[in-house]
Amino acid sequence: MARLVMKFGGTSVADLDHIRNAARHIKREVDAGHEVAVVVSAMAGTTDQLVAWCEAALKERQTFDAREYDAVVASGEQVTAGLLAIILQDMNVNARSWQGWQLPILTSNAHGSARVLKVDGAELSRRLRDSKEVAVIAGFQGLHKETGRITTLGRGGSDTSAVAVAAAIGADRCDIYTDVDGVYTSDPRVVPHARRLDKIAFEEMLELASLGAKVMQVRSVELGMVHNVRIFVRSSFDRPEDIDPHGNPPGTLICEEEEIVEQQMVTGIAFSRDEAQISIREVEDKPGVAAAIFGPLAEASINVDMIVQNVSADGKTTDLTFTVPAADYQRALDVIVKARSAIGYARLDCATDIAKISVIGIGMRSHAGVAAQAFRALAERAINIRAITTSEIKFSLLIDAAFTELAVRTLHSLYGLDKATP
Amino acid sequence: MARLVMKFGGTSVADLDHIRNAARHIKREVDAGHEVAVVVSAMAGTTDQLVAWCEAALKERQTFDAREYDAVVASGEQVTAGLLAIILQDMNVNARSWQGWQLPILTSNAHGSARVLKVDGAELSRRLRDSKEVAVIAGFQGLHKETGRITTLGRGGSDTSAVAVAAAIGADRCDIYTDVDGVYTSDPRVVPHARRLDKIAFEEMLELASLGAKVMQVRSVELGMVHNVRIFVRSSFDRPEDIDPHGNPPGTLICEEEEIVEQQMVTGIAFSRDEAQISIREVEDKPGVAAAIFGPLAEASINVDMIVQNVSADGKTTDLTFTVPAADYQRALDVIVKARSAIGYARLDCATDIAKISVIGIGMRSHAGVAAQAFRALAERAINIRAITTSEIKFSLLIDAAFTELAVRTLHSLYGLDKATP
Numbered sequence: 124m125a126r127l128v129m130k131f132g133g134t135s136v137a138d139l140d141h142i143r144n145a146a147r148h149i150k151r152e153v154d155a156g157h158e159v160a161v162v163v164s165a166m167a168g169t170t171d172q173l174v175a176w177c178e179a180a181l182k183e184r185q186t187f188d189a190r191e192y193d194a195v196v197a198s199g200e201q202v203t204a205g206l207l208a209i210i211l212q213d214m215n216v217n218a219r220s221w222q223g224w225q226l227p228i229l230t231s232n233a234h235g236s237a238r239v240l241k242v243d244g245a246e247l248s249r250r251l252r253d254s255k256e257v258a259v260i261a262g263f264q265g266l267h268k269e270t271g272r273i274t275t276l277g278r279g280g281s282d283t284s285a286v287a288v289a290a291a292i293g294a295d296r297c298d299i300y301t302d303v304d305g306v307y308t309s310d311p312r313v314v315p316h317a318r319r320l321d322k323i324a325f326e327e328m329l330e331l332a333s334l335g336a337k338v339m340q341v342r343s344v345e346l347g348m349v350h351n352v353r354i355f356v357r358s359s360f361d362r363p364e365d366i367d368p369h370g371n372p373p374g375t376l377i378c379e380e381e382e383i384v385e386q387q388m389v390t391g392i393a394f395s396r397d398e399a400q401i402s403i404r405e406v407e408d409k410p411g412v413a414a415a416i417f418g419p420l421a422e423a424s425i426n427v428d429m430i431v432q433n434v435s436a437d438g439k440t441t442d443l444t445f446t447v448p449a450a451d452y453q454r455a456l457d458v459i460v461k462a463r464s465a466i467g468y469a470r471l472d473c474a475t476d477i478a479k480i481s482v483i484g485i486g487m488r489s490h491a492g493v494a495a496q497a498f499r500a501l502a503e504r505a506i507n508i509r510a511i512t513t514s515e516i517k518f519s520l521l522i523d524a525a526f527t528e529l530a531v532r533t534l535h536s537l538y539g540l541d542k543a544t545p
Numbered sequence: 546m547a548r549l550v551m552k553f554g555g556t557s558v559a560d561l562d563h564i565r566n567a568a569r570h571i572k573r574e575v576d577a578g579h580e581v582a583v584v585v586s587a588m589a590g591t592t593d594q595l596v597a598w599c600e601a602a603l604k605e606r607q608t609f610d611a612r613e614y615d616a617v618v619a620s621g622e623q624v625t626a627g628l629l630a631i632i633l634q635d636m637n638v639n640a641r642s643w644q645g646w647q648l649p650i651l652t653s654n655a656h657g658s659a660r661v662l663k664v665d666g667a668e669l670s671r672r673l674r675d676s677k678e679v680a681v682i683a684g685f686q687g688l689h690k691e692t693g694r695i696t697t698l699g700r701g702g703s704d705t706s707a708v709a710v711a712a713a714i715g716a717d718r719c720d721i722y723t724d725v726d727g728v729y730t731s732d733p734r735v736v737p738h739a740r741r742l743d744k745i746a747f748e749e750m751l752e753l754a755s756l757g758a759k760v761m762q763v764r765s766v767e768l769g770m771v772h773n774v775r776i777f778v779r780s781s782f783d784r785p786e787d788i789d790p791h792g793n794p795p796g797t798l799i800c801e802e803e804e805i806v807e808q809q810m811v812t813g814i815a816f817s818r819d820e821a822q823i824s825i826r827e828v829e830d831k832p833g834v835a836a837a838i839f840g841p842l843a844e845a846s847i848n849v850d851m852i853v854q855n856v857s858a859d860g861k862t863t864d865l866t867f868t869v870p871a872a873d874y875q876r877a878l879d880v881i882v883k884a885r886s887a888i889g890y891a892r893l894d895c896a897t898d899i900a901k902i903s904v905i906g907i908g909m910r911s912h913a914g915v916a917a918q919a920f921r922a923l924a925e926r927a928i929n930i931r932a933i934t935t936s937e938i939k940f941s942l943l944i945d946a947a948f949t950e951l952a953v954r955t956l957h958s959l960y961g962l963d964k965a966t967p
Contacts, residue, residue: 139601173624179561180631187631194642195627198620202595205617209602209609220616224646225693271647 125295126158126251130262130285133167134302135359136203139210142166144359146210148300149257153216158251160258160292162285163207165199170263173199189234193264193275197223200261200281208259218257219250223264223273228284230265230274237265237274239283239346244291251292260288279340286343290350297347297354299339304358304365305375306331306338308540309392313528316541319373320390324380327390330483330517344377353378380485388486388493389538394531396478396524398428399452400509401459402444405469408435415466416443419458425451429479429519431510440469444510446521449475477509478527481519482534493538494518500537506530547717548580548673552684552707555589556724557781558625561632564588566781568632570722571679575638580673582680582714584707585629587621595621611656615686615697619645622683622703630681640679641672645686645695650706652687652696659687659696661705661768666713673714682710701762708765712772719769719776721761726780726787727797728753728760730962731814735950738963741795742812746802749812752905752939766799775800802907810908810915811960816953818900818946820850821874822931823881824866827891830857837888838865841880847873851901851941853932862891866932868943871897899931900949903941904956915960916940922959928952 129152131145145163152159164170173196177187204220211218223230226247230237250256262281265274276283282299289297304319306328311317323331325348332341338356347354357374358365365373380386406412413432420427428446435441447455452475459471487493494513497520501508506529510521522530535541551574553567567585574581586592595618599609626642633640645652648669652659672678684703687696698705704721711719727741728750745753747770754763760778769776779796780787788794802808828834835854842849850868857863869877874897881893909915916935919942923930928951932943944952957963 139598142602143604176561176624176628177631180564180628181635182565183637184635188634191627191630191634191642194644195624195631198623201620201623202598202617205613206598206602208613209599209617212610212613213603213606215605220613222616222695273644 124156124158126292127152128160128162128285128289128292128294128297129300130162130281130297131164131300131359132281132302133164133170135300136163136207137167139206141359142203142207143210145300146207146214146216148359149211150214150216153255153257158255160247160251160260160288160294161207162260162262162281162288163200163203164262164281166203169199169202170196190270190272193234193273197261197264197273197275200263204259204261211257211259216257217255218259220259220261222261223284224266226260227268228265228287229268230276232267232270232274234272234274236277237267238342239265239276239287242287242291244288244293247288248292260284276342279343282340282343283346286346286350286352286354289352290346294352297352299354299356300359301338301356302358302360303338303356304361304373305356306377306391308390309531309535310394313394314392314532314535316532316535318540318542320375322376322378322383323390324383324485325377326380326516327483327485328377330481331391331393339377347377351379386486387484387539388490389482389484389540390486391483392531392534392538392540393481393483394478394527396527397449398446398477398479399449399455399475400444400446400473400477400521401455402442402472403459403466403468404442404472405440406443407467408439408441412466413443415462416459419462420447420455423454423458425455425458429510429512429521431512446477446479474509476524477521478524478530479519479521480527480530480534481517482538483517484538485516487516487518496537497534500533501530504529504533506533546578546580548714549574550582550584550707550711550714550716550719551722552584552703552719553586553722553781554703554724555586555592557722558585558629559589561628563781564625564629565632567722568629568636568638570781571633572636572638575677575679580677582669582673582682582710582716583629584682584684584703584710585622585625586684586703588625591621591624592618612692612694615656615695619683619686619695619697622685626681626683633679633681638679639677640681642681642683644683645706646688648682649690650687650709651690652698654689654692654696656694656696658699659689660764661687661698661709664709664713666710666715669710670714682706698764701765704762704765705768708768708772708774708776711774712768716774719774721776721778722781723760723778724780724782725760725778726783726795727778728799728813730812731953731957732816735816736814736954736957738954738957740962740964742797744798744800744805745812746805746907747799748802748938749905749907750799752903753813753815761799769799773801808908809906809961810912811904811906811962812908813905814953814956814960814962815903815905816900816949818949819871820868820899820901821871821877821897822866822868822895822899822943823877824864824894825881825888825890826864826894827862828865829889830861830863834888835865837884838867838881841884842869842877845876845880847877847880851932851934851943853934868899868901896931898946899943900946900952901941901943902949902952902956903939904960905939906960907938909938909940918959919956922955923952926951926955928955
């Protein structure tokens, strides 16, 4: 007997047939004797419709009151939770729906992107244990205690709801049912030889998630790492022939490093083409310059990703490169030009047609020369590296966008990630 | 300066354009210096969709858990309330949405048809007075305090929400914005000469509403009568040329009898073709027989409307006639046949092709012979009356359905209700 949290994303509850499919997964676990709490997203498309209505509601103003936006969009998960409870009961599974304010899932007051502060798991635990009642919880939403207002956690927030609930009730595992069957070594659309990982460490998943591997919301992985909630990513739509002889479905377990016996040097290759590069030439090399650059960008809510600054050669000036989301490129440029007198620089070199390639692996910590192999392999294919940043378990390269696929496939093979047959 | 509750039904908030139209009505009242609380229904069609989903969720069971049904369907009003708040803010009107559980609107535990027990008006009143903040309240829904579960009030429940809120905050008037411009002397589709009433007494409206004049939910009128909340029924879609020289829009005020100066003898003619008649012949005329008939019907949740029992001629047996909704006819018949030994009767005479015509007017109390005029007028047109019941301010006649329109128009003219030009 285990205690499980099962989370179903929007495509897994897209309509009544899909919700019924989710209910069958739940019934299977209940029949196996497990205590089950479920977290659901809105039916696919619902949230988009609700957001579109909020946006179309504006004629004069640029933005809407986030409290009202949250009240509107939180309704999607409420509907799924109720319908799933009805379907479970129809299958003779004891079930009850819970909205964020009912548990409650207490959050910060940052409407639209609130952080989970506390989940009261006592009542849930009691019902799971005493009544074997499946709790069907509306994801993505919570309550700000002081104002009594509904909050939402931002896109993908249901993952975070699920992991937070799992931590609160001390679940043995949090199963994320989605439309892919796990986490891959790279994007299979670009790398046909990409392989599903059986296990990945929290730290690695965090890097992958923040690099745009859209399987899990970054915050949910953080939360899993902090509370050591084992997360299993699997498909809602697996077929009987996908199940192995031990009854295990395909999927990827996100867990602590120690649980991964055969640690690879490199776990995955991620890439992003949605970035733009801004290089500031001959910035004065003195304290406060970085603040003069990144302060105004932060004020404009522009998310800066990569930052590269080399040691000054002459002790007077240096070059500083950073990347921003391509969508924010023009705004970022305007900010930097406007702040020119405060920063003090000679000129700007910019590029929008670039890609960032990242190589991730906890194994890098103990293996020297991992990055050096990459530089050599890319050079052999005449791929120029514009900039390099490294961290303990990751290094990222900025290259011309045209070489993205070639570079990703080259590195994927280089680090032995290719599976035997594509 | 007045304190107003403004209620907008589903067709008045059918889409964003309609919600914006509602917002303009609200802004007009706010600009006139009034304190305004608003109650909204779900966007037209939304509740139907949500109910359809709940029904389609069942494969094995016949009925769903009403608590889950309520959680699902209550989402519709929540969306409208949030969107209307956003639109009001966009028009620079200070506004905030409220769901049933947030106020809270406390109700009984009868999910799907809960009764409002208590509305906490203190916080609302404070905000209306101090911040001139328009409260946009999701209608149709409430909270059962002990279970912490969302309840709904049943179809048309938003009217009841509105009147309950009006009572709680001591509103001067409750304006019901709908798709008709008031209460008519009869259904204009059947009686082209039907006239809009400027005023109607609560008691009369109660009879009209329960007879299927679908302008207002019956309970809301009851609540208005108990708490003496003046209710003004008007259209959301009136044109500038509809407004009279004093700035008053067309509409009907539902109020206490005393406020109606020129009381007519008859106020309106209602009719219903959705009934079936069951006559039980030669029932033993002894105590307990009525209970033996209507007890089993009540247990089967069949709503009995008209009941006619004449004084026994021979002191031994009598005939008893009652009507039920046509949809329940077969079930009612089964119940009576099954209870035959308990009741004891000779035979059943039934008819489904019937109509009930009701004549309503507080003036009947002081005018004798009102019903007699009707019997004569119908006889002149060879319309046979199958059964008659009377109450203080109403009498109802059962006739063959084929004569419905003729009978209604005849009585409408008879009591001087026709307007000059159709």
